[in-house]
Amino acid sequence: MPTTTLHIRRGGPGEAPRHDVFELSFEPGESVLDALRRLRIGTDPTLAFRYACLNANACKECMMLLDGKVIYACTARLEARDMRLDPLPNKTLLRDLATVIAPPDERLD
Amino acid sequence: MRNSAIPASNQPRHFTADVLIIGAGAAGMYAAIEAARQGAGSVLLLDRSLIGRGGATVMAQMTVAAAVGPDDDWRHHLADTLAAGRGLCDPALAALLCEVGAECILEMDRWKVGWARAGTGFASVQAPGHDRARCVYVDFLSTGPAVSKALRAQVQRVGDAIRRIGEMLVTDLVVQDGRVTGAVALHVASGAPLTIAAPTTIIATGGLTRLYARNSASANMSGDGYALAMRAGATLLDMEFVQFFPIGHLAPRLIGMDPIMWDPFRYKLGGRLLNGAMQEFVERWGGDAENGTYSTTRDLATHAIIKEVEAGHGSPNGGAWLSFTHVPAAELRAAFGPVIDKLAANGIDLTRDCIEVSPIAHYHMGGVRVDTAMRTDVPGLLCAGEAVGGANGANRLSGNAITEALAFGRLAGAEAARQAAEGAPAFDVAAARPALALLAAEGPAQNTAALVARLQHIMAADVGPFRTAAGLARAAAALAALREEIGTAPPGTPGLAHDLVRLDWLDLRQMLLVAKSVVLAATARTESRGAHQREDFPEMSPSWERNLPLRLRAGVPELA
Numbered sequence: 161m162p163t164t165t166l167h168i169r170r171g172g173p174g175e176a177p178r179h180d181v182f183e184l185s186f187e188p189g190e191s192v193l194d195a196l197r198r199l200r201i202g203t204d205p206t207l208a209f210r211y212a213c214l215n216a217n218a219c220k221e222c223m224m225l226l227d228g229k230v231i232y233a234c235t236a237r238l239e240a241r242d243m244r245l246d247p248l249p250n251k252t253l254l255r256d257l258a259t260v261i262a263p264p265d266e267r268l269d
Numbered sequence: 270m271r272n273s274a275i276p277a278s279n280q281p282r283h284f285t286a287d288v289l290i291i292g293a294g295a296a297g298m299y300a301a302i303e304a305a306r307q308g309a310g311s312v313l314l315l316d317r318s319l320i321g322r323g324g325a326t327v328m329a330q331m332t333v334a335a336a337v338g339p340d341d342d343w344r345h346h347l348a349d350t351l352a353a354g355r356g357l358c359d360p361a362l363a364a365l366l367c368e369v370g371a372e373c374i375l376e377m378d379r380w381k382v383g384w385a386r387a388g389t390g391f392a393s394v395q396a397p398g399h400d401r402a403r404c405v406y407v408d409f410l411s412t413g414p415a416v417s418k419a420l421r422a423q424v425q426r427v428g429d430a431i432r433r434i435g436e437m438l439v440t441d442l443v444v445q446d447g448r449v450t451g452a453v454a455l456h457v458a459s460g461a462p463l464t465i466a467a468p469t470t471i472i473a474t475g476g477l478t479r480l481y482a483r484n485s486a487s488a489n490m491s492g493d494g495y496a497l498a499m500r501a502g503a504t505l506l507d508m509e510f511v512q513f514f515p516i517g518h519l520a521p522r523l524i525g526m527d528p529i530m531w532d533p534f535r536y537k538l539g540g541r542l543l544n545g546a547m548q549e550f551v552e553r554w555g556g557d558a559e560n561g562t563y564s565t566t567r568d569l570a571t572h573a574i575i576k577e578v579e580a581g582h583g584s585p586n587g588g589a590w591l592s593f594t595h596v597p598a599a600e601l602r603a604a605f606g607p608v609i610d611k612l613a614a615n616g617i618d619l620t621r622d623c624i625e626v627s628p629i630a631h632y633h634m635g636g637v638r639v640d641t642a643m644r645t646d647v648p649g650l651l652c653a654g655e656a657v658g659g660a661n662g663a664n665r666l667s668g669n670a671i672t673e674a675l676a677f678g679r680l681a682g683a684e685a686a687r688q689a690a691e692g693a694p695a696f697d698v699a700a701a702r703p704a705l706a707l708l709a710a711e712g713p714a715q716n717t718a719a720l721v722a723r724l725q726h727i728m729a730a731d732v733g734p735f736r737t738a739a740g741l742a743r744a745a746a747a748l749a750a751l752r753e754e755i756g757t758a759p760p761g762t763p764g765l766a767h768d769l770v771r772l773d774w775l776d777l778r779q780m781l782l783v784a785k786s787v788v789l790a791a792t793a794r795t796e797s798r799g800a801h802q803r804e805d806f807p808e809m810s811p812s813w814e815r816n817l818p819l820r821l822r823a824g825v826p827e828l829a
């Protein structure tokens with residue numbers, strides 16, 4: 161099985177940005193979201209990211225940056241290389257890869 | 270468990286509404302629209318995820334059953350629904366699904382949902398179990414997104430009467446003197462607790478598919494509504510009837526698509542279901558010979574695939590092959606449209622490749638017991654959509670779930686507006702204290718993501734479509750051990766933004782109660798009927814032609 165190396169931006173607003181590095185093997189065809197969910201179960205449950213529909217690409221919650229480009233984590237495929245994941249830059253950061261993406265009139269404030 | 274006392278100055282934020290709606294899928298959004306147009310002045314529509322995006326509705330890619338064709342009548346639809354339910358449908362609820370559902374489909378058409386057209390009417394297909402073409406859709410594979418979008422636009426059009434807030438996880442209902450007076454919620458984005466006062470609350474939280482390792486719906490379908498209702502004193506029924514969708518995608522890894530997407534193409538093109546030796550097999554397990562058509566109902570197809578795999582004739586990943594290789598490329602393109610390109614991006618060429626499919630948890634027939642106004646047996650509490658039990662009995666017909674969500678949402682909204690006009694009972698925050706204390710509690714660190722996965726494997730192993738007394742007992746013991754292990758307080762400290770560890774714990778609390786209810790009911794029903802198949806009781810028994818209600822007694826689900 162091929163191996164990918166994920167560099168994942170961690171921390172909340174105001175914290176010094178850092179990237180944690182995770183190596184994991186994958187089956188060809190698997191998505192970035194598959195990897196993130198597996199990391200939570202097997203390695204670090206505190207990793208924060210958003211998703212709802214798992215892989216139907218219906219909820220549009222899983223947007224983030226892969227190597228600086230906006231992707232859906234549930235449709236971007238894992239590759240056998242270094243992959244860098246960051247939160248959306250133009251949205252308020254919640255924590256790690258999770259940002260505030262709800263329309264303004266559907267938020268608490 | 271360490272309970273941080275809540276200082277008076279630090280009271281959680283409080284909302285007041287005429288109608289509180291929990292869950293913004295088709296049922297919740299239709300309920301909000303109807304409540305507002307029937308006069309409710311303030312409707313609060315909450316979802317644990319994004320509004321109109323978090324649940325099964327937005328994922329439904331296929332069809333909606335409704336008697337809207339020129340030669341159809343809702344009574345024909347009702348007859349089919351009752352037959353599929355194998356004696357367990359609540360006939361009054363099923364009739365409302367079929368009659369009001371058809372009205373909702375027509376209203377949605379005026380709301381420009383975009384039902385596909387054929388000639389002067391709606392295009393429709395005949396799904397298994399329906400006596401005629403009755404399932405309308407939005408091409409291609411866009412039914413659910415289109416339904417969600419049209420409803421969301423209407424919710425917005427209603428204006429200020431409906432306040433929508435996402436990322437709000439309702440964790441408990443507030444009960445005063447046997448009446449629901451509101452709820453306690455966690456704002457997931459900030460980790461802050463909230464209280465909500467409302468004379469009427471509608472549970473519209475959808476189903477429980479997340480209890481299973483392989484499931485077709487979203488991460489939000491933890492069965493929360495069942496747990497909320499039960500803890501508030503309501504009765505659930507038919508919790509043993511989990512519908513497995515027979516041909517959920519299994520391999521190769523297919524991303525960007527809903528795992529049940531193959532079904533509409535089976536209607537349109539009659540894809541062939543084959544075993545590991547590339548032979549047709551469904552008829553060997555009690556189905557009819559399919560002869561290139563799609564005529565087998567969900568429970569029979571699920572049975573056939575699982576038995577064929579058990580007999581050692583499965584496909585390499587433990588399912589069955591689905592083949593469209595007999596269909597000419599031009600016909601495939603006409604039926605699949607742009608989906609052909611999405612498949613190509615996944616490395617799948619249907620003129621050449623078969624795919625592997627196997628049963629996947631998909632829908633829940635059981636749920637909260639309601640009357641024809643969607644009232645539970647607890648005053649102040651209504652329920653709508655998939656969270657309701659009884660309309661579909663032991664087996665749901667294809668296309669009936671969206672119809673159910675629309676119809677029951679509309680009925681619940683109307684009833685909620687009527688109740689709101691009667692005035693509100695006083696909300697006493699003291700009644701919310703235990704639920705607030707849980708959100709403030711600080712438990713030891715735990716890998717709750719792994720614990721959720723464990724629960725899913727317990728359910729998949731022994732509480733899937735085929736059950737035995739021994740397997741159910743094993744599941745009950747494993748669930749009890751898991752319940753012990755999670756303790757009484759969510760791990761970590763409150764107030765962390767988007768804290769999935771605490772969120773998973775709160776979900777586990779509900780999932781464990783719901784899973785226990787499913788196991789209890791499945792153990793009690795010593796027969797096989799529809800989606801509930803007992804290998805140790807393979808026959809359907811006339812004495813079991815009845816619903817199985819359960820309630821919480823001293824915190825434990827019991828058969829009522």
Ligand SMILES: Cc1cc2nc3c(=O)[nH]c(=O)nc-3n(C[C@H](O)[C@H](O)[C@H](O)COP(=O)(O)OP(=O)(O)OC[C@H]3O[C@@H](n4cnc5c(N)ncnc54)[C@H](O)[C@@H]3O)c2cc1C
Nearest residue numbers: 292294295296317323324325326331332439475654655671
């Ligand atoms: C992949 C897929 C395809 C399907 N295809 C079809 C089809 O073609 N035709 C058909 O008729 N049916 C189909 N179904 C079934 C149908 O989609 C559902 O039964 C129906 O949409 C349920 O609607 P609902 O409004 O009751 O619940 P949902 O749409 O599931 O909405 C429930 C909402 O409640 C929210 N929620 C849950 N718990 C809480 C909580 N504690 N606090 C706050 N919010 C909460 C969720 O986030 C979610 O947004 C399909 C289902 C799936 C999963």
Ligand code: FES
Nearest residue numbers: 217219220222234
């Ligand atoms: S998880 Fe829903 S779009 Fe990616």
